[in-house]
Amino acid sequence: MATPNAAKIKEGNLHVATSAEQIRAYRGPALFSFGFRPFFLLGAIWAAVSVPLWILTYALGPDTLPVRAGLTFHVHELVFGYGSAIVAGFLLTAIPNWTGRLPVCGAPLILLVVIWLAGRIMMLLQPGPAWLPAIVEPAFLVLFALVVWREVIAGKNTRNLKVAAAVTVMALANIAFHWASLNAGGLPQTAIRTGLAVLVFLILLIGGRITPSFTRNWLARQGGPLPEPEGRFDSVALAVSLLSLAAWSALGPSSMSGGALLVAGILNGVRLSRWRGERTLAEPLVLILHVGYAWAALALVLMGLNGLLPSHVPSVAGLHAAGAGAVGVMTLAVMTRSSLGHTGRALTAGSGTCLIYVLINLAAGTRVAAAFMEYPAQMQANYAAAVLWSTAFVGFALLYGPRLLAPRPARSA
Numbered sequence: 001m002a003t004p005n006a007a008k009i010k011e012g013n014l015h016v017a018t019s020a021e022q023i024r025a026y027r028g029p030a031l032f033s034f035g036f037r038p039f040f041l042l043g044a045i046w047a048a049v050s051v052p053l054w055i056l057t058y059a060l061g062p063d064t065l066p067v068r069a070g071l072t073f074h075v076h077e078l079v080f081g082y083g084s085a086i087v088a089g090f091l092l093t094a095i096p097n098w099t100g101r102l103p104v105c106g107a108p109l110i111l112l113v114v115i116w117l118a119g120r121i122m123m124l125l126q127p128g129p130a131w132l133p134a135i136v137e138p139a140f141l142v143l144f145a146l147v148v149w150r151e152v153i154a155g156k157n158t159r160n161l162k163v164a165a166a167v168t169v170m171a172l173a174n175i176a177f178h179w180a181s182l183n184a185g186g187l188p189q190t191a192i193r194t195g196l197a198v199l200v201f202l203i204l205l206i207g208g209r210i211t212p213s214f215t216r217n218w219l220a221r222q223g224g225p226l227p228e229p230e231g232r233f234d235s236v237a238l239a240v241s242l243l244s245l246a247a248w249s250a251l252g253p254s255s256m257s258g259g260a261l262l263v264a265g266i267l268n269g270v271r272l273s274r275w276r277g278e279r280t281l282a283e284p285l286v287l288i289l290h291v292g293y294a295w296a297a298l299a300l301v302l303m304g305l306n307g308l309l310p311s312h313v314p315s316v317a318g319l320h321a322a323g324a325g326a327v328g329v330m331t332l333a334v335m336t337r338s339s340l341g342h343t344g345r346a347l348t349a350g351s352g353t354c355l356i357y358v359l360i361n362l363a364a365g366t367r368v369a370a371a372f373m374e375y376p377a378q379m380q381a382n383y384a385a386a387v388l389w390s391t392a393f394v395g396f397a398l399l400y401g402p403r404l405l406a407p408r409p410a411r412s413a
Helices: 019-025 036-060 071-099 107-125 131-136 139-154 158-183 189-222 232-251 255-273 284-308 315-342 351-370 377-405
Strands: 009-011 014-016
Touching: 036 071, 036 107, 036 315, 036 377, 071 107, 071 139, 071 158, 071 189, 071 315, 107 131, 107 139, 131 158, 139 158, 158 189, 189 232, 189 255, 189 284, 189 315, 232 255, 232 284, 255 284, 284 315, 284 351, 315 351, 315 377, 351 377
Parallel strands: none
Antiparallel strands: 009 014
16 A cells, blocks of 8 residues: 655646655644554554453443443444544555545544544443434544545546445444434344444455455565466455345344355355465464454354354354454554554564464454353453453554654655
8 A cells, every 4th residue: 555656747837746745745743644543543542442341341230430331332332433443544545545646634634533532432421412422423434434435436446436335334334323222222233233244344355455465465575376366256255245244234143144154254265265375474464464364254154154053153253253353353464564564664573563463363262262151261261352352452552653653764865
């Protein structure tokens, strides 16, 4: 996701600044010079904080803390809180490369960040009448969806209209979450499934582009076989995945959606096997992309088996393979790589980054395993998974926060 070309353009005697030149002309705080900076940092901090709040509420009761951090808060904030931040950080950085248009930075980016933060406060404190959080919190995804549509259409980037559509579905699911909470109470299952399905589909769609691409770039320097080029099989795998996730979102776990999800998981496992991940063991920054994609394929399989064999495979196993595994691992994979590349660092994983990868995978594996345990082992596994999850994101904030806050180092002549 390099910045647009910096070649100068002239129309007559008038010099027209390119995207790269205007990025360099930005003089505000480095934090707001590119979308990945505030959203990756704040998203990581929120992921590290919100899960312990939920675990304390889960273990000690809903009145333990002076904030609202129960199950509804937990599932909403993983999908629509943390998930929306990382999607925004990635797309606000990738879209200028896709379209050649200027990135959103400065005051417009600050506005987006403030609206996202306001949503987190609303979900945590639930101030005022019940309708107030339902108005304020969904505003971020609605506004962000409009930004994505504007940039993709203005840039005539028709290939990524499906990305804009996915963000829109996520925004609508968030609105539906609040509407159902106000009118029906309880946990809005359909809205949560839809939001999580969008995140998984974006991992399959965008992860299915960047994983083989970055692998090919790295392996080209090593020599030997390269990932298979994108072809009809990839399109079929994505189409089956989309249809199965849509059926699961609308109908919930069932034999029909379960069978489709199982097929989708197997297809994506085969798709992943074509990308030569076994040859990337020497570079964790590339390998982790394969691991994140593998979690997405496993999540589809477990969600499918839950629909087909609900007495043997609990629903929370697939949900946490998707949320803690696919979303947690793939987002950290993208966050670390993007943060290194766009802050002028070498694209290689140091010991701290490798530790983050180990912690997030242990967190996901422990949480999925807990679904198959009995009490009290299940509770203990849940606590351990929460500690591992939060430590991974604290690690990201401590290791990458200074880089995200500082200007990109000037290139030597």
